[in-house]
Amino acid sequence: MKKIVDFFISLKLTVVLLAFAIVLVFVGTLAQADEGLYGAQAHYFKQWIVIGAHIFGHEIPLILPGGYLIGTLLLVNLVxxxxxxxxxxxxxxxxxxxxAGIIVLLVGQLSTDLLSRELQMHFTEGxxxxxxxxxxxxxxxxxxxxxxxxxxxxLLKPGQEVETxxxxxxxxxxxxxxxxxxxxRAPMLAxxxxxxxxxxxANFDFKRAEDIKTTDQRNIPSVVIELLTPTNSLGTWVASVWAGDPALVDTVRSSYAQSxxxxxxxxxxxxxxxxxxxTVxxxxxxFTMRPMRIYHPFSLTLLKATHTVYPGTITPTDPEGIPKDFRSRVRIDNPQTGEKREVEISMNHPLRYGGFTFYQYQMDAGQLTRQAGRAASSVLSVVRNPSWLTPYVGCTMVGVGMVIQFVYHLIRFITKRQTKNT
Amino acid sequence: MKLFACSNILPLMAASLLVAALAGCGRDSVKVYNVDTNDTTSVPSQTAGAMPMTMPNGLPAPDNSGLPKLKYKLPEGWKEKPLTQMRVASFDASAGGKQVDVSVIPLGGMAGGDFANVNRWLGQVGQPPIAEAELPKLTEKVEVAGQPADLYDLAGTNAGSGNVERIIATILHSGDTAWFFKMNGDGDVVEQNKSAFIAFLKSVEFGAPSGAAPAAMDMSQLPPSHPPIGGMDMSMMGGASMPSADATSKPAWTVPSGWQEGPLAQFLTAKYVIKRSGDETAEVNVSALNGDGGGLLSNINRWRAQLAQSPIAGADLAKLATMDMSGGKATLVEISGTNPRTSKPAELVGIVLPLGNQTWFYKLMGDATVVSQQKAALIQFAQSAKYPAGQ
Structure with a gap:
């Protein structure tokens, strides 16, 4: 038992873990070029053991402790x-x-990873x-x-059955x-x-595509499913986010409309x-497949989406101009509390409500939108992070601790010198 | 000063981590909830159930005004469904909870020919294409609206789903129009509905024909990533050199290393992109056109225009090099010029091979250094091609 305790309280363990953390951050950062931001996060940081790395187009055979393992051991070591x-x-x-501040930071990061959600709310005016x-x-x-x-x-794993x-x-x-x-699939060319x-x-071909590794695009999954009753098969279908996400259906419509x-x-x-x-x-x-939907006990209505540009920046070569401000005026309607009020959400001025933070994310409301006859629309980034305060608390504790330690030593030093002088 | 024994701490920490982990795991389970469909704010706007059953307002209905009106006796168990695309009649036939699709589509002219259409359908049921001589073996004679027509009963296994797929299709050539009556879907359900389908064909009557072909979609405007069109009536496409009905059946060939498959544009059988250091690139396009594809001279002059070069005269064709390929003698074309967009030196190597009633075009075009490096690879690639039977 003593050996185990000695292992966990050893400073050597801290140093080794920090060294591994440096290597992991270095490898994980380089690998983002090959594996993409989310891919690298999942492979190196949200992982217990990392086996193999992709760097500069090469597969490097290595085994490293993953972010979860390093974080957990550091936490145990520290506590x-x-x-x-x-x-x-x-x-x-x-x-x-x-x-203690570092412990709060570590625990806060773990709980952010497990509990936080990043969502989006798309709506047009009205x-x-x-x-x-x-x-x-x-x-x-x-x-x-x-x-x-x-x-x-x-839960939809290839070759497996889901029953509920x-x-x-x-x-x-x-x-x-x-x-x-x-x-x-045009009728005469399939x-x-x-x-x-x-x-x-029957009307569309779906096929596998390379996984997206950049952050400006996203993966659009599809599944081929067979529905089975205990006695027979009801048939095979394709369920795809291409069909279940209205924004993607719009994209398909506009891309075909041009041609x-x-x-x-x-x-x-x-x-x-x-x-x-x-029918059973x-x-x-x-049925369809769509982005995971999270319902709120309140609603937001987009009253007005405003996209202003710096005056004089709209030119024939740059019809969009230089953006100055994006702003969404929304009405919160909470039937549980009877609350009904209007709020303005703009860059750096998010709305914090009901445990969620609503940031202004994207907007389609400029002059070009109105000229094209499209309704102005806005996308809010909706973030739920119950442990959002922990980095602030942790950093403050670390800062205060260091100041106390410094002041204590300073006072002792001054006192010692005064004693020496007298 | 020791506050706790460490042995007490570890289980405590493990338990708190487990609690935190469980809190995060809840999102990966099946959830069941109710939404109030009267409350517009909470109706899942894009769930299948909320989708319009018919086309949205403002959509043009299929223009079938020029066609004779189709009359028929609806077999028992068949249900009419809304017309889409080029259909003039559309039904669901079902058995044992499974449905098959029945369609009637009229097309002007020969509509690509029966042979090409049968091979296309064979492809749809996962079967290899047949030679033209084998076509009569598949043909069954039936009667549609009192006129003799050919019926094809084709079945195979869908490689994607593993299901048995079957198509029963009948082509009736009447006047300038080819009528396609097609039933496709699950093998068993098609079998159960075959006699109903044949009875349906017999019951068809054409009322007051105007003789005109239906208004066709402008397929020449399909998006660039769209596969090329085979089997369509060539006259509908409004161009002089249309791809042959089998333009999409790729020959078997050896692709040189470093060539990456590119997105197929219209009329292309294959496309490859070659990238070299820096931003130097070249592209290889392979296409097959009917007849002489518009003529050797006009194609060479079109290529010359792409590199900002003046056209050549017909007499200059005799100076062009020729080469032997598996299908016969091909003409080798080499053009040097500039890329009008980048003003950089560009080159083009083209191989034109007349084969049967088609002409195959292999074109390598791009930055001068890449093209000169890849010329030998293009020739080897073109020589390695083995063309589908019948060409």
């Missing part, structure tokens, strides 16, 4: 040392507080939303009447693609077989978003 080694004396008070969508997580939903059954994308008491059938995942492409002739796949005209593009878009349904026991279930 044990705190308790075993340090003494509650005035002499050590500053060090105690600074170390629209009301009581939910936000995730930009990284997706869900397969089945809707029967008012009931929504949401199956997280992460809420559905009278099982979902067998035949294929799952983190990123996919969609292409319209040469390869459709993945399935049910639902949207085949708005009429045909509307037809293509409406077929992509066409309902896919299955007289109950109809419609």
């Amino acid at each position: 044990c040392t705190h308790i075993y080694r340090f003494q509650f004396t005035w002499k050590k008070l500053g060090i105690q507080i600074a170390h 629209e009301t939303r009581n939910y936000s969508d995730s930009s990284t997580d997706f869900e397969l939903i089945f809707v029967a009447g008012d009931q929504v059954i949401s199956i997280p994308y992460k 008491a809420a559905l009278p059938f099982a979902i067998r995942v035949k294929a799952r693609w983190h990123n996919s492409d969609v292409n319209f 040469k390869a077989p459709a993945l399935t002739t049910n639902g949207i796949a 085949v005209g708005m009429g045909m593009a509307q037809t293509i878009a409406s077929q992509l978003a066409a309902p896919q349904t299955v 026991g007289g109950k109809q279930y419609s």
